[in-house]
Amino acid sequence: MKVLAADGISPKGIELLKKEFEVDVKDKISAEELLEIIPEYDALMVRSASKVTAEVIERAKNLKIIGRAGVGVDNIDIPAATAKGIIVINSPGGNTIAATEHTMAMMLAMSRNIPIANETMQKGEWNRKQYVGVELRGKTLGVIGMGRIGAGVAKRAMAFDMDVIAYDPYINEERAKSLGVTIGTFEDVITKSDFITVHMPLTPDTKGMIGMEQMKKMKKGVRLVNCARGGIIVEEDLAEAVKQGIVAGAAIDVYTSEPVGPDHPLVGVPGIVLTPHLGASTVEAQIGVSLDVSEGILAALKGEPVATAVNMAPVSPQVMKVISPYLTLAERLGGTVVSLADGPVEKVEVVYNGEITEVNTGLLTTAVVKGMLNPIMENEVNYVNAPGLAKERGIKVTEVKEKEVEDFTNLITVKAQVAGKELSVEGTLFGSEGRIVRINKFRVDVDPHARILVCPHINRPGVIGTIGSLLGNNGINISAMQVGKTEVEGTSLMVLTIDNDIPAAVMEVIKGMDGISDARLVNFYTI
Numbered sequence: 030m031k032v033l034a035a036d037g038i039s040p041k042g043i044e045l046l047k048k049e050f051e052v053d054v055k056d057k058i059s060a061e062e063l064l065e066i067i068p069e070y071d072a073l074m075v076r077s078a079s080k081v082t083a084e085v086i087e088r089a090k091n092l093k094i095i096g097r098a099g100v101g102v103d104n105i106d107i108p109a110a111t112a113k114g115i116i117v118i119n120s121p122g123g124n125t126i127a128a129t130e131h132t133m134a135m136m137l138a139m140s141r142n143i144p145i146a147n148e149t150m151q152k153g154e155w156n157r158k159q160y161v162g163v164e165l166r167g168k169t170l171g172v173i174g175m176g177r178i179g180a181g182v183a184k185r186a187m188a189f190d191m192d193v194i195a196y197d198p199y200i201n202e203e204r205a206k207s208l209g210v211t212i213g214t215f216e217d218v219i220t221k222s223d224f225i226t227v228h229m230p231l232t233p234d235t236k237g238m239i240g241m242e243q244m245k246k247m248k249k250g251v252r253l254v255n256c257a258r259g260g261i262i263v264e265e266d267l268a269e270a271v272k273q274g275i276v277a278g279a280a281i282d283v284y285t286s287e288p289v290g291p292d293h294p295l296v297g298v299p300g301i302v303l304t305p306h307l308g309a310s311t312v313e314a315q316i317g318v319s320l321d322v323s324e325g326i327l328a329a330l331k332g333e334p335v336a337t338a339v340n341m342a343p344v345s346p347q348v349m350k351v352i353s354p355y356l357t358l359a360e361r362l363g364g365t366v367v368s369l370a371d372g373p374v375e376k377v378e379v380v381y382n383g384e385i386t387e388v389n390t391g392l393l394t395t396a397v398v399k400g401m402l403n404p405i406m407e408n409e410v411n412y413v414n415a416p417g418l419a420k421e422r423g424i425k426v427t428e429v430k431e432k433e434v435e436d437f438t439n440l441i442t443v444k445a446q447v448a449g450k451e452l453s454v455e456g457t458l459f460g461s462e463g464r465i466v467r468i469n470k471f472r473v474d475v476d477p478h479a480r481i482l483v484c485p486h487i488n489r490p491g492v493i494g495t496i497g498s499l500l501g502n503n504g505i506n507i508s509a510m511q512v513g514k515t516e517v518e519g520t521s522l523m524v525l526t527i528d529n530d531i532p533a534a535v536m537e538v539i540k541g542m543d544g545i546s547d548a549r550l551v552n553f554y555t556i
């Protein structure tokens with residue numbers, strides 16, 4: 030497998046990846062070169078400089094995962110990646126402190142004229158009267174977007190004795206209370222604050238959220254900070270508002286289009302402090318984000334789910350801890366059902382019993398679907414594309430949770446509707462080992478690995494022996510055997526774990542044997 034690390038990713042994560050994969054490092058890569066070389070790679074790591082467009086994704090023949098060494102994924106075409114089953118991961122917390130501290134640094138630099146004072150002093154000037162600043166103490170800071178960075182900025186601002194008022198339509202009263210901030214409306218924040226800082230992603234809702242109309246409503250002497258995304262504050266309006274004295278100052282780290290040249294409207298405006306997207310640029314943050322995405326890439330390339338995938342339903346680390354031991358079992362139950370089916374699966378119901386019902390089992394259901402589709406699809410099915418592929422194929426997937434469970438702590442039952450008939454396979458964990466404990470109505474204890482031959486048959490002398498001899502005569506070794514019975518007298522289910530594939534002609538002979546009702550091969554290597 031080959032990994033491309035673009036945009037100057039810290040070597041810490043790259044070292045980790047190099048233990049398992051071939052890694053090419055290209056700190057500076059043009060859009061043309063990326064398009065040209067992307068077909069070679071299985072994984073791509075980027076910061077904010079490279080644009081992973083639909084065209085790049087279209088040409089990425091082998092790409093399985095894109096790792097964004099940072100928070101914002103606005104430089105990646107997520108719908109295009111999802112449609113192609115490419116996992117997109119980021120590092121949600123790796124650079125939070127760096128961006129939070131940069132915001133504080135920008136606020137202080139702006140309010141105490143540090144950049145201009147330094148610049149003029151470096152030229153030999155001594156301008157003490159010209160650069161009188163303002164204090165943070167006692168001022169109101171308006172925080173728009175109370176996520177990781179917004180909350181970190183609020184906490185630090187309170188240590189500077191600022192009052193914090195926040196606007197974030199997606200946080201609840203309880204969270205606001207625990208952060209010690211006052212929650213207000215957008216109007217409250219823009220009209221009552223002395224400093225305003227924005228910390229949300231650029232979305233259709235947030236784009237241009239602060240323009241001239243809003244700036245005119247703000248307090249006289251207001252100062253604005255944007256260390257989130259360019260475009261949340263309209264750049265031309267901000268330049269004009271500072272020039273006209275509507276806004277006293279601004280500190281900006283991010284721009285609608287980067288890199289920024291000398292013609293940018295904010296360049297050269299007195300009172301505006303600019304940095305070239307340095308929010309995440311600390312040694313610690315770069316190591317953190319590099320390790321985060323490298324670990325994610327390692328897991329994803331092994332087929333494991335990654336909690337930081339942005340194009341999958343998010344799974345908290347607590348939930349992941351509970352469900353991860355069941356993921357392989359869930360896939361194998363799905364794969365078993367589809368291998369036993371005599372026709373296309375129309376409907377799947379995944380029933381969870383026991384303690385596992387207390388957490389979100391969505392990812393386990395996706396694992397069942399992944400296991401069902403993998404043996405029958407040409408291209409790899411993964412946690413990202415499995416739900417979409419099932420929908421495309423008209424397979425209705427539902428989840429049922431039932432607290433009660435007999436005999437086991439937890440039980441997963443996969444029921445499939447095939448040509449009007451129901452098939453079901455049940456599984457549980459014995460310690461950390463997955464086991465199939467029931468196939469249709471037959472109780473079994475099968476270790477779902479290698480290949481199994483499943484034969485419902487009449488319970489009478491000689492039937493099992495005939496199959497054993499046939500397999501032996503064809504050089505197929507049986508390494509384990511189970512016979513499951515039902516309440517229906519006279520019928521049994523034989524499950525043989527075998528070391529080799531069974532040729533189609535031998536399968537036909539088995540199916541035609543006296544006393545055998547059916548024969549199905551489940552190959553766990555393809556699930």
Ligand SMILES: NC(=O)c1ccc[n+]([C@@H]2O[C@H](COP(=O)([O-])OP(=O)(O)OC[C@H]3O[C@@H](n4cnc5c(N)ncnc54)[C@H](O)[C@@H]3O)[C@@H](O)[C@H]2O)c1
Nearest residue numbers: 101128174175176177178197199228229230256257308309
């Ligand atoms: N300058 C940098 O180098 C740098 C570094 C890290 C992060 N960032 C950017 O900072 C931003 C925030 O990062 P984070 O880690 O705190 O993200 P986060 O996801 O933890 O927080 C974002 C917050 O914005 C809120 N939000 C969404 N839409 C909103 C709206 N319309 N109005 C108000 N609030 C809204 C969300 O509810 C959430 O609480 C992101 O855009 C990220 O890309 C920049």
Ligand SMILES: O=C(O)CC[C@@H](O)C(=O)O
Nearest residue numbers: 076077099100101309310
């Ligand atoms: O890669 C960077 O330096 C910027 C990262 C930052 O914008 C982010 O969204 O995490």
